[in-house]
Amino acid sequence: MVKEAYGEPEPPTLREMTEARARMFEESPPRRARRGWRLKAGFGLVAAGAAAAVAIAATGSGTPASPSAPADLGKRAVLAAAERAEAQPTGDFWFYHGTSGRSLIVRSETGDYAIVAAPEEGFMWIGAEPDAGPGTYNRNLPSRPLTAQDEALWKKAGSPSEFKVWDGERLFTYDQGVTRWRSWDPSRRGDGAWIGGRTFEEAERLPTDAGELADLLASGNLYFHLLSPEEKERFKKEHGIPERRSMTPLDKLTVVAALLQTKPMPPAFRAGLMRALAAQPWVKAIDGVTDSLGREGVALAVGLKTTHVTAAQGAPAEERGDYDSRKEIVFDERTGEMLAVQTVLTRPGGPYRDRDPGFVLRFSLILDSGWTDTKPKPPEELPFRSR
Template identity: 25%
Template structure:
């Protein structure tokens, strides 16, 4: 039996044994156990008897602070701000350890429902049109996808407003006359760090609106290709088979000339796995295998705990994204290993303003809910 299966079985035993505790205690203790095991050389790892293993893991579960997600009436997991998760006072978990614990936890997610729902808050920063200060804006986004033709697809969006990003930016904004609307020239230089808005940005929040989507649309995309609902059910759930499946799809892509094919395909594999855990209505087993593939990739590093843009604590994993030749952006994945949920994805870079100041640019997606639900969307009056 391999280590992954041992870890999986131990977490399940813990959840059954620790009656009355948060249902995520097994995964929290599992992460602590993985950290402990991987600090011991492989030749010295001795598996204790089942009774002793259970007691040691139960003690570990009692020693950690558990993130207890809110479980909605339909079983959908909604991630709310919780106290800090402390795994070990002496050693931070590695990226592999965090991802393996998340792989075990996500298998417990609901596997069916009327709708696949993703609710996010998207935040960004970019220079104003004169590059004198930095603006910060945000918006909410909900997608409701259904496998049944008698249910409607919906996309619900709202712009939440724009403001100066920092007190320093606010001072420069006031010096510029405190505008409440910003129109960008189409040819504005951006170094590919941000997209030029096609419409003026407004300080005030916008109206919440709903857009009806076509039912016969795909369930999502992998490697640049649509995945139908029928194909979604055939995605392999074993890690090796899932990796082969993804690599076969990636191999059909036409890569830009001059790009290192091996590096490009490795990056697309990473992104496909992130898409599987954060967006596509794949089975819990498929999402678990996506985490296991990520755990095998050398490009991901652990950075310890961090607060996501919504104030929630999670484990931060990072990698570099090349947005143009020689220009890299730092990408952080904030994960709650006790639920297997991706809390947020944050991209950061820096740019130079007109006065020579180096300013941070950030683009983030914070996930408020991911998963199946039998609820119905709360539709606003304004519908397209």
């Protein structure tokens, strides 16, 4: 019912994404790293402390370049971002810090307002040396009004501590509670390990040609081809050689987003993935995009099926109707860094009838990511200001 009500499957949480990648790769701890690598420092670096001070914005996306234009400016911008995804010095540890959530509408007699519902924060790191070990953490964040305007309407409604909203399946109540950081032992599942169970040396041999990567992406077997030789042989013994399978544009975008978001990788391979995705049919390049933190960038996007919210789904009358949306990967054009994966409104309707195109329906933001010589640890402060 969630798929019918919101046009695509419910996005995985940060922890679910990590566990899913671990199951796919069945990664082993890396051997000693070769220091000759110069890897990109981050997928969406934010100035220190900036994320904690910025309130999440209401809208995000720009407009695709005209199909009749002599040059696809959006695609040129994405390819320029890929070119700028250059190497930076590695360190002793690689880390990732991100947050995810969705936007829902609270119905109120004093004025409807949007909230960030069920937000989650994730943090993971891995050492370059095998004995350094990885760490994986997550915590639940408070649901809260989305923008200053929404906050004003929330206060006008009496500043309720709970939010009762239609979430696509049912009326559900979200609160403003926050949990402590939770950690789990990643060693048994390979969480946070290098891509495909590879060493640094093996990772340098990953394909970088956009055409080859595009073919692998279209085959549905990109993950298999990223496994180290040992892991690939083990996979074949246990499961056989994977068959080619059909991949939708959304499948392709989701696969690339998952790889880029929380995996350290050679910059040439990363740029090749961006170019391969940009070359796929029905994947649109969009210039002038902003993410939920207001960071500007360019995006690769796929349009989603029209969402129908109906009485048969149990939706209240005020939630029913149709709307359109698209899913985007947002990059910083200046650096090639990945900023976000988000679903944005393209045609208002249903529960979002009073929202503008570009309204962010769901988001997974990269707050900070890269290399450091100091063992990383998750921050104590919340990644947004308190309401």
